[in-house]
Amino acid sequence: MKTTKSVSQAFSSTGSLAKAITGFNPRQAQLDMSLEVEQVIADKATLLVEAGTGTGKTFAYLVPAFLSEQKTIVSTGTKTLQEQLFHKDLPLVKKALSSQLKIALLKGRSNYLCTYRLEENFSSQPQKRRQAGVQLDAATLADLVKVRQWSSHTKSGDLGELTDVADDSAIFAQVTSTTDNCLGRQCPDYESCYLVKARERAIEADVLVVNHHLFFADLALKDTGFGELIPTAQTIIFDEAHQIPDIATEYFGQSFSTRQLLDLASDCLQQYRVELTDVKQLGKAAEKLQRSAADFRLLFGQNPERGDWRQRLRMTTFSQGFSHVVDDLKFLYEVLKLCISRTEGIDNCFERATQLLNLCDLMQQLDKPGTSLWYETTRRHITLHLTPLSVADKFSEVISKSDSAWIFTSATLAVDSQFEHFSKQLGLNNARNMLLDSPFDYQQQSLLLVPRYLPEAHANNRAQALVDIAMPLIEASKGRCFMLFTSYRMLNQVAEILAEMIENPLLVQGQMAKRVLLDHFIEQPDSVLLATASFWEGVDVRGDSLTCVIIDKLPFASPDDPLLQARSQDVKRQGKDPFAKIQLPQAVIALKQGVGRLIRDIDDQGVMAICDPRLVNRHYGQVFLNSLPDMQRTRELHRAVTFLEAITAKKKREIE
Numbered sequence: 001m002k003t004t005k006s007v008s009q010a011f012s013s014t015g016s017l018a019k020a021i022t023g024f025n026p027r028q029a030q031l032d033m034s035l036e037v038e039q040v041i042a043d044k045a046t047l048l049v050e051a052g053t054g055t056g057k058t059f060a061y062l063v064p065a066f067l068s069e070q071k072t073i074v075s076t077g078t079k080t081l082q083e084q085l086f087h088k089d090l091p092l093v094k095k096a097l098s099s100q101l102k103i104a105l106l107k108g109r110s111n112y113l114c115t116y117r118l119e120e121n122f123s124s125q126p127q128k129r130r131q132a133g134v135q136l137d138a139a140t141l142a143d144l145v146k147v148r149q150w151s152s153h154t155k156s157g158d159l160g161e162l163t164d165v166a167d168d169s170a171i172f173a174q175v176t177s178t179t180d181n182c183l184g185r186q187c188p189d190y191e192s193c194y195l196v197k198a199r200e201r202a203i204e205a206d207v208l209v210v211n212h213h214l215f216f217a218d219l220a221l222k223d224t225g226f227g228e229l230i231p232t233a234q235t236i237i238f239d240e241a242h243q244i245p246d247i248a249t250e251y252f253g254q255s256f257s258t259r260q261l262l263d264l265a266s267d268c269l270q271q272y273r274v275e276l277t278d279v280k281q282l283g284k285a286a287e288k289l290q291r292s293a294a295d296f297r298l299l300f301g302q303n304p305e306r307g308d309w310r311q312r313l314r315m316t317t318f319s320q321g322f323s324h325v326v327d328d329l330k331f332l333y334e335v336l337k338l339c340i341s342r343t344e345g346i347d348n349c350f351e352r353a354t355q356l357l358n359l360c361d362l363m364q365q366l367d368k369p370g371t372s373l374w375y376e377t378t379r380r381h382i383t384l385h386l387t388p389l390s391v392a393d394k395f396s397e398v399i400s401k402s403d404s405a406w407i408f409t410s411a412t413l414a415v416d417s418q419f420e421h422f423s424k425q426l427g428l429n430n431a432r433n434m435l436l437d438s439p440f441d442y443q444q445q446s447l448l449l450v451p452r453y454l455p456e457a458h459a460n461n462r463a464q465a466l467v468d469i470a471m472p473l474i475e476a477s478k479g480r481c482f483m484l485f486t487s488y489r490m491l492n493q494v495a496e497i498l499a500e501m502i503e504n505p506l507l508v509q510g511q512m513a514k515r516v517l518l519d520h521f522i523e524q525p526d527s528v529l530l531a532t533a534s535f536w537e538g539v540d541v542r543g544d545s546l547t548c549v550i551i552d553k554l555p556f557a558s559p560d561d562p563l564l565q566a567r568s569q570d571v572k573r574q575g576k577d578p579f580a581k582i583q584l585p586q587a588v589i590a591l592k593q594g595v596g597r598l599i600r601d602i603d604d605q606g607v608m609a610i611c612d613p614r615l616v617n618r619h620y621g622q623v624f625l626n627s628l629p630d631m632q633r634t635r636e637l638h639r640a641v642t643f644l645e646a647i648t649a650k651k652k653r654e655i656e
Contacts, residue, residue, distance in 0.1 A: 007031075007038050010063050010097065017059065020096035029436040030056040033409075036434055038064035041235050041405045046431040048241075048419050049409040052438025052629070053596055057409050058085065061237050062093045065207065066101060070234035072207045075215045077240030077247075078538040079160060082107070085239075086209045104205035106198050106230070108214045113157040114177040116189040118147070120270070143171040157194025166513040168379065173259065180260060180352040181267055186344055203231050212243055216251035219398065234404050240538070241408035242589055245391070245425040249563075252394055253371070253387035256359040259380070261293040261325065264352050268332065271345045279339055285332040292324040297382050303488050306376045308562035309384055310366050326360045333357060362386050374562035387563060389570050396427030406431075411438075412592040416626045421585035438629060440599050448631040449609040449640040450616050457553050457612070463493035466552055466611055469637060470494075471501065473548050473609060476644035479504040479526030481548040484536055484594050486555050494552075495530050504528050509535065521545065537593040540600055547606040547647055549598045554612045554624065555590040556583055584620055588627045595628055605647045607640045 010016045011031045018024045033049055040047040041064055051057035065072040076082045086105040094103065143165050150162055159165075159172060177195070190196060202208050210230060218230045238244055268286035276282055299321050312318040336350040363384045366373065372387045388394070399406055408431075413422050419433045451469050455462050466483075474481050485491040495508045505527040507517050514534060521529045522545050529535070536555070557564045568578035591610075598606045608631065615621045616635070634640060 006067050007034050007064055010034075010067075011059075016096045016098075017063070017093075021092055027056055027439055029439060030060045033057060033060035033434065033436055034063050036432070037061050037237075037407055038067070040407060040432065041065070041068050041070070044234075044403060044405050046399060046406045046428055047408065047434065048413055048423060048428065048431050049407070049434040049436065050413040050419075051409055051411060051436045052440075053411050053600065054438045054440050054602065055436050057411075057436075058089050058239070059093060061239075061407060061409060062089060062207075063097070065235055065237065066093055066097050066099050068235065069101065069206070071231065072235040072237065073210060073215070073230060073233040074207065074237045074239065075210050075212050077212050077243040079107070079111075079211065080538055080540075081240060082209055082211050083160065090207060090209070101206035102204060103207045103209070104198075104201040105209045106202040106214065107158065107160075107211065108217065109178065109182070109195055110172070110176045111159055112194040112198065113147070113151055113154070113159060113175055114182075114189075115151065115157075115192065115194075116183070116187050117177060117181075118151060118175045137170075140170045143169045144175075147171055147175055154194075156198070163515070167515070168513070170380075173263070178260075178263060180355075181263060181348065183344065183348065208233070212238070212240075212247045213251075216248055220251040232404075235407070236402075236404055237407045238409065240410055242410040242412045242422070242593070244408070245422070248391045248395055248426065249387055250385070252391045253385055254359060254362055255383050255385045256356065256363050257381055257383040258293045258297050259383075260352075260356060261289060261329065262381075264349060264356065265289045265293070265332070267345065268336070268349050271343060271349065275343050275345065276339060279335070281335045282332075282339065285328070285335045289325075289328040289332050292321075292328045296321045296325050297377070297380070300375075300377045300382055302379075304377055304379070306374060306558075306561055306563075308560075308565065309363065309373045309375045310562075312375065313364065313366065322364075326357075329353065329356060329360065372563045372566035389563075389567050390425075392425060392427030394427075396429070399428070411596055412589050414627070415585045415588045416623050421581075421589075438599075440602060440604075440629070442599065442629040442631045445599055445605050446629070446631040447607050447640055447643045448628070448633045449607055449637065450613065450633070450635050451609065451611055451637055452613075452635050454611055454613055463490060463497060466490075466494055466550075467497045467501065469609065469611060470498070470550055472637060472641050473550065473607065473644060474502060474504060474528055476641045476648065477548040477607070478648055479524075479528055480544065480546055481528045481550065482535065482541075482546060482597060483528065483530045483550045483552070484597070485530065485532050485552045488532055490552055491530050491532055498528070498530075502528065506530070535597075536590065537596070539597055541597070542600045542604060544651055546598065546600075546604075548609070548644060549594070549606065550609040550611065551591070551594050552611055554587055554610070554614055555594065556587045579620075584623060588624055591624055592627055599629070607644055609640065 008031065011026050011034060012018070013026050018026070029051070033051055033055065036047060037060060049057070051060070074085060076085060082105065086103065090103045094101065146162065146165050154161060159176070165171065187193065215230060265286040268282055272279060272283040272286065299318055313322065333353040336346060336353055339346045340350055341347065363373065363386065368386070370389055372389060374387065375382055375384050413419060414435055415421050417435060423429060423431055455465050470483060483494065491509065495506065499506055505524045507521055507527055507529040509517065509531040511517065517529065518539065518541070521527050522541065525545060564582065567582055571578040571581050595608055598604070598608050615624055
């Protein structure tokens with residue numbers, strides 16, 4: 001471990017960072033955080049740090065990690081930050097400190113091209129494709145061509161390089177492996193496997209960048225077949241740590257997806273059509289499972305939703321639909337059983353069918369204590385979850401058994417300047433705490449508007465009322481506006497009305513992939529973007545491109561959310577108030593994330609409109625306000641319009 005002087009020197013005005021990075025300016029909060037991280041690494045302790053936007057927290061934790069010269073894992077919540085860390089921040093710090101440490105990036109299995117599946121599932125010969133039972137629509141075929149062209153020159157096999165293929169393209173499921181269908185060392189492409197190579201680099205690295213999902217998949221022993229994915233480290237740093245409680249909960253539970261069923265059926269069909277043409281029952285059983293899995297998804301609404309699986313399973317329509325899936329899976333299992341040892345592919349399919357049947361049994365245990373049984377849907381699939389109500393004991397045990405330093409940082413960890421909510425969720429009762437304000441001058445740079453005369457959240461005329469508020473703001477800011485919603489229903493209603501009323505380019509989530517939508521927003525300076533949860537965080541639009549953010553209402557979780565209901569009942573049994581202990585803190589963290597989209601840099605300016613009167617007329621509104629940046633506040637729409645007009649006029653003068 002280097003001396004404290006090394007950290008102080010690195011952040012000084014004449015230090016390593018200032019010499020290596022053009023425009024680097026020392027910040028006291030950044031130095032304070034870095035010194036604390038260094039001490040925690042030395043003590044092998046646990047630290048919670050809320051560092052406001054602009055603090056420079058990335059360098060604050062990377063510098064002491066590099067100087068310690070110990071094995072470090074940095075885990076992020078989003079792929080965007082993961083890419084930024086590996087391709088930009090880590091090389092900068094490494095160069096500035098003249099470090100010889102090896103750095104590596106590791107993503108989850110589904111992010112890497114599987115060359116074996118690319119060849120097996122989508123041979124360039126149409127005859128072989130038909131033989132394997134592959135059906136492709138025109139859009140997927142077009143994406144296949146792009147994947148094939150890219151595969152000839154990629155070095156990493158990281159599908160994130162494919163910027164011209166939509167994130168939700170059906171092609172990705174066909175050209176990546178899962179733990180179910182991966183052949184491991186038996187794969188003919190094992191020696192050149194991109195995933196294997198990435199994992200080898202990860203083991204050799206001194207500083208490894210992963211994401212939370214991969215970290216907890218490894219921790220929960222979900223991803224087997226290659227042994228250890230993430231090597232043991234002396235320092236573990238979680239950036240965007242506010243996401244961890246939900247992700248940890250997901251991975252310490254069990255899940256079962258129709259994608260697993262469809263992948264299994266597809267692989268069985270391929271075995272039948274290419275290897276086992278004499279076993280007609282195999283083809284019939286696989287096709288039967290495909291139909292029942294697809295029919296099961298159709299029982300649910302088209303829009304993504306979450307709900308209580310226990311309640312649904314008690315309804316005849318859903319219990320029968322699930323029974324059909326289970327019966328067809330059992331039928332396929334019996335057919336596979338008769339084919340064991342004929343091919344490696346069949347043996348793999350049989351193991352997967354066995355595991356899926358066990359999961360089906362779990363998903364029908366309606367009275368398992370300490371758990372929530374719930375479902376969530378995407379456009380293509382449904383996933384059933386059996387989730388523990390708390391991971392605090394499990395996670396605190398993981399930390400106590402390790403001989404490592406654990407650092408958790410985010411711009412949104414605290415509620416009303418307290419870390420109690422976050423620390424209790426993860427059992428971090430002995431953690432050190434640090435709260436660092438943003439260096440931005442929010443009083444000068446921003447204005448918070450809480451409009452008057454808004455109808456209640458569920459009123460029929462609420463969409464029109466939101467448009468009436470948004471219109472003058474959009475006009476004053478010349479577009480450059482985000483409207484963030486807590487539900488798809490309200491988003492679609494407002495989008496329909498706005499489309500008839502504004503000439504600005506209107507970008508609506510769902511029209512195209514998220515990154516393409518953001519690119520269009522930045523390229524068209526007068527555009528208006530409407531989005532839901534995925535745009536509340538991890539979106540970084542700096543400068544003139546964004547000067548107004550409108551939030552439709554306080555982001556309380558739906559009272560119908562099954563996990564929330566189960567946790568609320570558990571808190572009630574302890575004699576506590578679920579609203580104060582669960583719903584309010586979660587909503588505060590979510591709102592802080594949404595508000596954080598507006599001011600991203602020292603020169604940014606803009607208006608934040610939160611269209612929810614509860615912020616000022618409910619007693620808990622003060623908890624929200626105390627947790628937000630110290631912006632000017634108003635309830636008068638005309639004042640917000642004037643503020644935006646002044647920004648627009650200033651920018652116009654600067655251009656002229």
